[in-house]
Amino acid sequence: MRFGPYEVRRVVEWVGPIAPVSKVLPDTPASYWAENEDWLVPSHLDGESYRAAIQTWVIEGAGETILVDTGVGNDRDRPQIPVFSHLQTDFLARLDSAGIDRNAVTCVVNTHIHYDHVGWNTTLADGAWVPTFPNARYVVPARDREHFRPENADRMRAPTTEDERRRFEGSRLVYADSVAPIDEAGQLETWDDELRLAPALRLERASGHTPGSSVLWLEAGDGAVFVGDLTHSPVQVPRTDDACAFDLDRDEARRARHDVLGRAARTGATIFPAHYAGQGAMTITPQDESGFTIGAWAPLPPL
Template sequence: MSDINIGNYFIKRVIELEKPFSHAQKFFPDLTDEMLATCQRELPKGQITAAGELEMSFHAFVVKTGKHVILFDTCCGNDKERPERPAFHKLKTNFMPALAAANVKPEEVDFVMCTHLHWDHVGWNTYLEDGTWKPTFPNAKYIMSKTEYDFWDNAYRTGVKSPHTQAFEDSVQPIERAKQAVLVSDDYELENGIWVEPCHGHTPGTFVINMQSNGQRGVVTGDVIHHQIQLRYPSMSTSADDDKDAARVSRTALIEKLAGSGTILLPGHFPTPTFGTIEDNATGGFKYKYAEK
């Protein structure tokens, strides 16, 4: 499923990449052989390869509310210097044609909302033109956590070298220089029915984005929940989490709050069909139920 309605909001998933990403036990260091076997047996087809690799998607969500066109997270981006991530170094993807196929022109986007500022969530914030990084969405305000921005600004200024500080340089700073960045607190509300909720841990300023329309609810979870393994085992933090203990607490609390509520998840990396709800699992933990359009 590539699109869904939440009340009066129309949501379209725009895929940049969908591929095996990493071995499960490398990405989830605390995942035992027994846990992995359980997940391979219980999780829906297309989540883990026979070799134990995680199937993951890198995508954005377009939301049309009737008032605004909003883009949630912007994937990896083209031409970005990511030598520490060879599979993502200087990509040439069809994200922009895919966005056009979703009937969205760059100039029509009113807001870009970033759940956090990791390299694979801000890449299409900018594009390269004549050696200069420019905002991809010229009329948009880019909504970012001030806590998150300040953390990566400090890391960049102190000389920390990582894909995330590279992304700060090529995908975040140009937005600030163009005066299109809006740095917000944890209680920010974009419009009636769309607001952020802090879920710190994966990064210091990570938030999820709640949506509510006509009695239905959805939530853009970013990297608070990377993979369905974390529904079966909510305590499972990743090698990518900045603070694994804080991530565990915020993730578990979010999963327990959403379980059985009917809230539609818009997760940052769940592969097709992506949209679904969290339900109790008779054999332990929780499970994912794909949404029906």
Template sequence: MRDIVLGDVTVTRVMEFTGPVGIRPDEFFPGSSGESWEKHTDWLAPDFLDPDTGICLAALQTWVLRSEGRTILVDTGAGNHKERPYSPVWSHLRTDFLGNLARAGVRPEDVDLVINTHLHVDHVGWNTYLDDGSWVPTFPNATYLLPRADFDFWNPANGHPSRLGRDNQNVFEDSVTPVHDAGLALLWEGSHRIDANLTLESAPGHTPGSSVLSLASGSDRALFVGDLLHSPFQFASPDTNSCFCEDPAEAAATRRRLLGRAADTRTLVLPAHLGGHGGAEITREGDGFAVRSWAPFSRV
């Protein structure tokens, strides 16, 4: 399935990329051991770890939500034609993302809201597209919801050092500034109620402005967690951070808090980068969590 219905909300999974990202687990998740990954290989392979090469696998996907008559995108991937000299895996892509979006029944002009859970290179790329040499908003009728803390942190004028180094180079200029200058950006902080079904919540650690989108409709619950985790390995080992987390201690604490809430309320967890079924319902197990069931999307 590409679509699922949660209460009064339809959720559609639209892919931009899935495959190897050229990084081994011990590089992607510093401090994790090869033995710990081998312990979980039986369920991490083949969707999240290539057992032959030992390379991590990831997806870039946008969640399309239809709620209270509006069309909402959660994260916009890496985008096409972007100059990313220090993130070569996302540089000068030529994907058919807009075609995939159209096949899901969404034209750019149909989008009412764009949510960037944070402002990393692989979450804001399709905010804009290249039009006659200029970067212009892809979704001209949308309000772009940007976390203020990330807007301030990633603004080059503010000169904040980052663990990401130069990996986010050009991102603010080509994927954030154009929507802000067009008057389409809404900078929010703390929490932001979208409608009766959807609420944005601050979830800092991975970046200062990282956020999650909470869905509660009828008896159904889902949490769109962005980069709260990059691999389901972090269900089993929730204190393990990626190498891209700006504040590792805060990232781990936020992850434990939100995964605990999801486990206790049987909330579907939908990260930005999981291939396979795209997400999971989890349960507490020992000092971490385990997959109770995978999300009901078709495997990719």
């Protein structure tokens, strides 16, 4: 897809069912999923399971090659999410096939620090984790860096469930293999509130999912916004108040979701979530005070 001088493409790492929808999106009633199977199946709903893609959005143009989120990565110890523990995919070959030269990547944007957004920051070489993109700056929200740094573990709120306990403990492994090596290599850049990467590319904090969760606005052509985990499933477009179980502050995440989606609806910007399968991205229009209507899906091959 083109936006002014920029081209956006999708490079997929993995797609499939992850967990029951009742676990991932506990606020969405079972009846809603059943009543909307005509447009949720097969892309976003697989039986009773939440179906998602792990993918990287690549923005090229104006001398920049920018990766938005880097998936799970290979060879990772992820006891908190067994389906992705020691994953092996051909993601790097897919980057190559898409014409993306790892040495030419100028910037890697991690919308937040979660295992499925920072994994390919690094690769395993001779027993050590090294930057996958040696000439890129890695842009990471400062609030997430502080929150997830192991030495700040005592600042994290207490987990409320056993699942949260596993995820909180697992975040230390994520930081160690996917963030700390970037910092040690001198390629990590942190920011807060807002950062302009280029004249038409602006990062903005949209907290709630994590303390530093962010979105990237592409202000060219018809406009676009890369929203990370602001929305996990398209059911959260008409039902913006429906929280994801992985949101650290659900009320704050709801406010951010309604604000960002509202601005995208008013401007006609294409919304690129991190985990939508199917055609991956869409435009939306206002529906009512609590949600929006999907206007058109992106002209991308469905997953």
